Amino acid sequence: MKVELCPQCGSGKVSRTNPLADTVKCDGCRWAGKERELMTTEVAQDSMAVALAVAQNFLIALTQESAIPIGRAMFKAGLVQSGTDSVVIGRLVRSAVTAACRATLEEVDHIQEEMVHGTSDTRSS
Numbered sequence: 001m002k003v004e005l006c007p008q009c010g011s012g013k014v015s016r017t018n019p020l021a022d023t024v025k026c027d028g029c030r031w032a033g034k035e036r037e038l039m040t041t042e043v044a045q046d047s048m049a050v051a052l053a054v055a056q057n058f059l060i061a062l063t064q065e066s067a068i069p070i071g072r073a074m075f076k077a078g079l080v081q082s083g084t085d086s087v088v089i090g091r092l093v094r095s096a097v098t099a100a101c102r103a104t105l106e107e108v109d110h111i112q113e114e115m116v117h118g119t120s121d122t123r124s125s
């Protein structure tokens with residue numbers, strides 16, 4: 001089954017604010033946004049609680065371990081300058097962390113899919 005996770009805190013407690021629109025909110029951290037911003041991952045029903053916990057722990061650990069190096073990398077690359085608003089830097093760092101988390105969960109899905117179905121990934125590795 002497909003599990004949807006909050007892109008900000010990794011919680012699975014996300015719900016549609018309006019069934020006709022693509023807006024969603026998180027009961028874990030009060031994040032609200034578009035449906036396409038959610039992180040999705042494929043899990044077996046019986047291991048859903050475990051998968052949710054792992055995904056959430058990964059996002060938290062990734063944020064703790066990488067926020068400062070990512071900020072430094074943005075500075076080094078010229079993406080941000082010393083005078084850049086800290087709110088803007090925070091948004092960019094959060095975006096980079098959630099994108100990395102999402103990409104990792106998607107790759108885990110691909111790997112599990114390959115293990116189950118034995119299909120080889122056609123993308124270059």
Ligand SMILES: [Zn+2]
Pocket residue numbers: 006007008009010011026027028029030031
């Ligand atoms: Zn959240």
